[in-house]
Amino acid sequence: MWASGFALRVEWALKLKGIEYEYVNEDIPFNKSEELLRLNPVTKKIPVLVYNGKPLAESLVIIEYIDETWKEGYSIMPKDPYDRAQARFWAKFADDKCTMPLFHVFSTEGEAQQKAVEEAREVFKTLEKALEGKKFFGGDCINYLDLAIGWFAFWLPIIEETVSISMVDDENAPLLKAWFGNFLEVDVIKSILPPRDKTCEMSKMRREQLLSAE
């Protein structure tokens, strides 16, 4: 699905490795194809990578698989086992703790939204600890954790704009804010981003849908 941050992770990883691929769009969440249900019957989610006829789902799992299968070229996972483990820890933290508050900020208003905003500010402030003393989460260059968290760099400012609330800014999370800019300036990343205007438009429409469905 063209605007999905989880699909972006996989495309970025393929691009970093220089792997050619065919991109097939899915019309989620309302119009999933038979093909998707066949390829990922368990969670029915995108992205799915199909290689040698074998399907694989879950974006973070796919990124590791890409790095382990195409060993040549760009190293996505950190070389040192402890650094690798820390990167996995923070990627899990971002998925488990940051995504849900952000969705609540996006899908609610009033008091519920205010509570979610505070929670989001808190978890993003925590997340930036993994950036201390570094330009990227991976150090001088982007790696696994940058790809895992990368969709926030694109999506979070769009969500902030949609709801007119700031969460990651120079006051609350200056390192993360700076990383947003640095990450989106990396050539490979910049070359695969959804069109911003179209995404903003979709974001506003989706929020209205969610609010009216309450």
Place this chain on the structure above:
Amino acid sequence: MWASGFALRVEWALKLKGIEYEYVNEDIPFNKSEELLRLNPVTKKIPVLVYNGKPLAESLVIIEYIDETWKEGYSIMPKDPYDRAQARFWAKFADDKCTMPLFHVFSTEGEAQQKAVEEAREVFKTLEKALEGKKFFGGDCINYLDLAIGWFAFWLPIIEETVSISMVDDENAPLLKAWFGNFLEVDVIKSILPPRDKTCEMSKMRREQLLSAE
């Protein structure tokens, strides 16, 4: 914490590798030590592995770290990248989809509980697909996925007993049911299990606490 399934994962992995370790109990969730908060300030959860003075949290992350750090001996991760990716996919499925319904079965009653029971039966039925044609999730021997899912083999029958409801049985998930027995018969696994009676007692007490807190 002596009855934690997530701590068990790590102990099993250490034991499979033949690594000597010092076990420090934590009185969670109500009485976390200063040491725990210092070692894992981000999620404040157990287990935490400390090796060479460096702490690491998140049980699945720790298992992979153990396998990558002590390369000799028992192989915890599957050797083939695709098998490894599939194991990670299913471990994530179990954590994301099976744990919560099970907790709801444990912590509610009446209609809410009935709904959770149906959901739990469904996800465990799905989970056993990863077992088709195999004795263990790892094939002839246990590996990463067995360790990840292993706590269900011990805890699920105790929860079933606590709430007097069957979820994984010969009718709903016969392969998983058989695996429960096979897994708990593995020497290393059997050698590190919490005392069943004490766990049952705690389980019943905890359920009463949760129900009366509603």
